[in-house]
Amino acid sequence: MGVFSAVDVIRAKRDGARLDDEQIDWVIAAYTAGEVAEEQMAALAMAVLLRGMSPEETSRWTAAMVASGKTLDLGAVGRPTADKHSTGGVGDKITLPLTPLVAACGAAVPQLSGRGLGHTGGTLDKLESIPGWRAGLAEAEIRRNLRETGAVICAATDDLAPADRKLYALRDVTGTVESIPLIAASIMSKKLAEGTESLVLDVKCGSGAFMKDLARARELARALVDIGAARGLRTSALITDMSVPLGRAVGNALEVAEAVEVLSGGGPPDVVELTVRLAREMLGHAGLDAVDPADALADGRALDKWREMIRAQRGDPDAALPTARHVEVVPAPRTGTLISLDAFAVGTAAWRLGAGRARKEDAVQHAAGVRCLAKPGDRVAAGEPLLELHTDRQESIAAARDTLEGAYEISGADVVSAPLVLDRIAPQD
Known part of the structure; x- marks a missing residue:
């Protein structure tokens, strides 16, 4: 690898040039090693945010971030490996029922997950509301659990794509989070380093998502799928609606309880629909098309696998989940049909109640959150409970109520239900 000047690389991209492979390899390696200064990488x-990157540049950038650390070797797991990544939303607990469901159908799911920041929830925060459950596993434990149970949800080890961890923190404080090439490279570098054989992306679109409109969501989904195809990873993406909270629970323990309902054969229809749709996509990539995941939900196999997965990480699946010290109801102001319920406002209210964090080092309240007692299309009566606010800090309720002002609409009109899955993006021929 040649030695370049960081300033020359910055100028090249500033002026709209395509960075060549050697420039990309050098700048990522040098930044990871501390030889490129933070202010230079910020520039x-x-x-990149302003000038963009070509698909070839984005693919190489991703590969360079993977090469900054180790790659998990899952060759001895003994099953086809399949994973899912969501770009984040409100009430998005799909990883919780999906991972044991797909494992119950014969694949191994190495779900290396993260924590929430702002209005979007983190899978690890949710699972840590289960007494005893631990997120941090060594590589040997990850491989053993995949071999024995087929399902792991845990934190990424420090040596997987360390360049991404460093660059992600920088983007967060320099106004460059929105760059689609950098988002795509961040997501895919972690998934490629994870060692999975196939990947399904759930790209959220709507008020509660980072991608607010369908065109941007399609652009991100295409970038993700193209990187996967270029690196030999079987990849596809579903673009799914995030204008309304997913399910009825938004929070940590509240979402775990709802996930268990789904695994027990119940739960909100939208959560069940998306879980099964994503499971079919993952099983197709794994060569297990003949297995119907709906059967594994109905006959209890997925629930059994959940219990096995939780125990394997020292959690107690039978333990009571935390409950909030204060629960306050938001009543419907009038009689009619709930027309809309804004996902972003509900997610922000849950965050204000303590379910999320403003900074990565903040703690979360496991019992905090919002329960949506009605969803768009439901009839409500004046004074009837519309939302429940759960928190251990009563003083946070007023701010959550303020956030929800104007977040919902009730009228006499009928609601035309929107599809949950808006599009599917597959590799190009």
């Missing part, structure tokens, strides 16, 4: 990230 380069801003140049």
Whole structure:
């Protein structure tokens, strides 16, 4: 690898040039090693945000971030491996029922997950509301659990794509989070380093998502799928609606309880629909098309696998989940049909109640959150409970109520239900 000048690389991208492979390899390796200064990488990230990157540049950038650390070797797991990644939303607990469901159908799911920040929830925060459950596993434990149970949800080890961890923190404080090439490279570098054989992306679109409109969501989904195809990873993406909270529970323990309902054969129809749709997509990539995941939900196999997965990480699946010290109801102001319920406002209210964090080092309240007692299309009566606010800090309720002002609409009109899955993006021929 040649030695370059960081300033020359910054200028090249600033002026709209395509970075060549050697420039990309050098700048990622040098930044990871501390040889490119934070302010220089911040300038380069801003140049990428403003000038973009070609698919070839984005693919190489991703590969360079993978090469900054180790790659998990899952060759001895003994089953086809399949994973799912969501770009984040409100009430998005799909990983919780999906992982044991797909494992119950014969695949192994190495679900390396993260924590929430702002209005979107983190899978690890949710699972840590289960007494005893632990997120941190060594590589040997990850491989053993995949071999023995087929299902792991845990934190990524520190040596997987360390360049991404460093660059992600920088983007967060330099206004460059929105760059689609950098988002795509961040997501895919972690998944490629994870060692899975196939991947399904759930790209959220709507008020509660990072991608607010369908065109941007399609652009991100295409970038993700193209990177996967270029690196030999079987990849596809579903674009799914996030204008309304997913399910009825938004929070940590509240979402775990709802996930268990789904695994027990119940739960909100939208959560069940998306879980089964994503499971079919993952099983198709794994060569297990003949297995119907709906059967594994109905006959209890997925629930059994959940219990096995939780125990394997020292959690107690029978333990009571935390409950909030204060629960306050938001009543419907009038009689009619609930027309809309804004996902972003509900997610922000849950965050204000303590379910999320403003900074990565903040703690979360496991019992905090919002329960949506009605969803768009439901009839409500004046004074009837519409939302429940759960928190251990009573003083946070007023701010959550303020956030929900104007977040919902009730009228006499009928609601035309929107599809949950808006599009599917597959590799190009």
